[in-house]
Amino acid sequence: MAIYKSDLEPTQDRNEGTGGGSDEKYQGTESNGLHIDPALEKRVRRKIDYHLVPLLMALYLVSFLDRSNIGNAETAGMSKDLGFDDEHYQWLLTIFYIPYILFEWAALMWKAVPPHIWACCCVLAWALASTLQAVAFNWSGLMACRFFLATAEAGYGPGVPYLLSFFYKRHELGLRCGIFLSAAPLATTFAGALAYGITSGHPAHIANWRLLFIVEGLPSLFLAALAFIYLPDSADTAKFLTEEEREVAKMRAIQQTGSEGTSRIGHVDFKDVLMSLKDFKTWLPPLMYFSCNVSFSSLPVFLPTILLNMGFTAINAQGLSAPPYFLSFIMCIVTTWIADKTRQRGLMIIGLSLVAGVGYILLATCHSVGVRYFGVFLAAAGVFPAISNILPWTINNQGSDSKRGAGIALLNIVGQCGPLLGTRVFPASDAPYYVKGMGICAGFMFFNALLALALRTYLTWENKRFERNDEAARQAGTDPNLGSVGLENEGYGFRNFL
Numbered sequence: 001m002a003i004y005k006s007d008l009e010p011t012q013d014r015n016e017g018t019g020g021g022s023d024e025k026y027q028g029t030e031s032n033g034l035h036i037d038p039a040l041e042k043r044v045r046r047k048i049d050y051h052l053v054p055l056l057m058a059l060y061l062v063s064f065l066d067r068s069n070i071g072n073a074e075t076a077g078m079s080k081d082l083g084f085d086d087e088h089y090q091w092l093l094t095i096f097y098i099p100y101i102l103f104e105w106a107a108l109m110w111k112a113v114p115p116h117i118w119a120c121c122c123v124l125a126w127a128l129a130s131t132l133q134a135v136a137f138n139w140s141g142l143m144a145c146r147f148f149l150a151t152a153e154a155g156y157g158p159g160v161p162y163l164l165s166f167f168y169k170r171h172e173l174g175l176r177c178g179i180f181l182s183a184a185p186l187a188t189t190f191a192g193a194l195a196y197g198i199t200s201g202h203p204a205h206i207a208n209w210r211l212l213f214i215v216e217g218l219p220s221l222f223l224a225a226l227a228f229i230y231l232p233d234s235a236d237t238a239k240f241l242t243e244e245e246r247e248v249a250k251m252r253a254i255q256q257t258g259s260e261g262t263s264r265i266g267h268v269d270f271k272d273v274l275m276s277l278k279d280f281k282t283w284l285p286p287l288m289y290f291s292c293n294v295s296f297s298s299l300p301v302f303l304p305t306i307l308l309n310m311g312f313t314a315i316n317a318q319g320l321s322a323p324p325y326f327l328s329f330i331m332c333i334v335t336t337w338i339a340d341k342t343r344q345r346g347l348m349i350i351g352l353s354l355v356a357g358v359g360y361i362l363l364a365t366c367h368s369v370g371v372r373y374f375g376v377f378l379a380a381a382g383v384f385p386a387i388s389n390i391l392p393w394t395i396n397n398q399g400s401d402s403k404r405g406a407g408i409a410l411l412n413i414v415g416q417c418g419p420l421l422g423t424r425v426f427p428a429s430d431a432p433y434y435v436k437g438m439g440i441c442a443g444f445m446f447f448n449a450l451l452a453l454a455l456r457t458y459l460t461w462e463n464k465r466f467e468r469n470d471e472a473a474r475q476a477g478t479d480p481n482l483g484s485v486g487l488e489n490e491g492y493g494f495r496n497f498l
Helices: 038-075 078-082 086-102 104-112 115-135 139-154 157-164 170-181 183-199 208-230 243-257 270-277 284-309 314-320 322-342 345-365 369-396 401-415 418-422 435-476
Strands: 003-005 034-036
Touching: 034 038, 034 243, 038 078, 038 086, 038 115, 038 139, 038 157, 038 170, 038 183, 038 208, 038 243, 038 284, 078 086, 086 104, 086 139, 086 418, 104 115, 104 157, 104 401, 115 139, 115 208, 139 157, 157 170, 157 369, 157 401, 170 183, 170 322, 170 369, 183 208, 183 322, 183 369, 270 401, 284 314, 284 345, 284 369, 284 401, 284 418, 284 435, 314 322, 322 345, 322 369, 345 369, 345 435, 369 401, 369 435, 418 435
Parallel strands: none
Antiparallel strands: 003 034
16 A cells, blocks of 8 residues: 555654654654655655646746836837836836735635636736737826736735645745746746847837737736646646545645645635734744845846946847846755755845845946946845745745645735835936945845844744643643644644744
């Protein structure tokens, strides 16, 4: 049998999925008295990797492409053609984040609605909004398109790390989140290269910026259909798994939550949601996400303009915006993989935040084109990977699906307020060095490093308290499977990822 009842006492190994920390005793396949054949579990995990992660990544890639191509369109002459000024352009950036914040609660919809239906609706809505930007004939039309684009994207991207937690255990989640989130810098790379190709060609029958919106918007329509057909609702119902493999997936879900049925679609435990909101560790990651998002939101849309002010032509500015983001794409995957292996997400976030802060300081204080371009590489290589580690860190340290949903929703509601500031700190009057904007971004990245250090210190203290509580329960002969240790302990054997 690939799965069988273990003769061992279901003690420390219970929280392979919800526990972990840095202690190896939480990393085996023994959980809740069940043992899963490691070779079979590896095969199941690999199949999920092949069928789930590439599709989610492709959807996020086109969503980020559709939201950030406004910067390339601006460089290609959008404002000039429609007759509006820099203040109007700033509002085109800001309006995106208002509905994006208001609808962050929709992350919980991944659990309330079958994921394949929810994903299809979101992708179809933003595909139409993005493509219709090409036929806008004034600033108001663009504003309306960007509003609905943001509303649809708010229902998809912010909740995907939560969706991934239904399929993967804690020590597997970071890399998959990193691969998914690496689509953001990869999309920016494509946006620069695609914009370069379009704007460097022969004159088109329609304006180049309109062609950008069409070429980058239509693929989302095709991917909406793929999401409806191929996106699995859960691992234990996935069509690409055999019956035996689905049983393994079901046991993995029990290991992840500690009991059967808590991961089912259509069920949200609001008691767990409330408990999560009372937990101090739920509130620091949103502040970190806010800090990163000040920089994250501004860099893609302003980088072509920043490069333009370095002395490059419009065409070269589009092309040179791609390499820094390709480095960021690599760093997202590498750093999340390292953090998974070492169980040290906090230290990784601290290091990445410092790298990004130094990059922004170079951009603010140096006049040499070579040094400033190097600063762009540092900023991109720090900001995006830092976010890629913050999201799984939030999910890692919540003990149930409903708590993870509340944590990721709060993370996005607070964190997505950062772009309201980030998109307003690069006015055209500050060209060519944008000292104020660069200084603000640097300050927030250093603040992010401080927040990560504070959270890691708190989690270390909490782990020690968990150990004392668990030891007291063992001495008292308490049955850990009854959950009598206390709900604040997330369950017997739980340890935070540091």
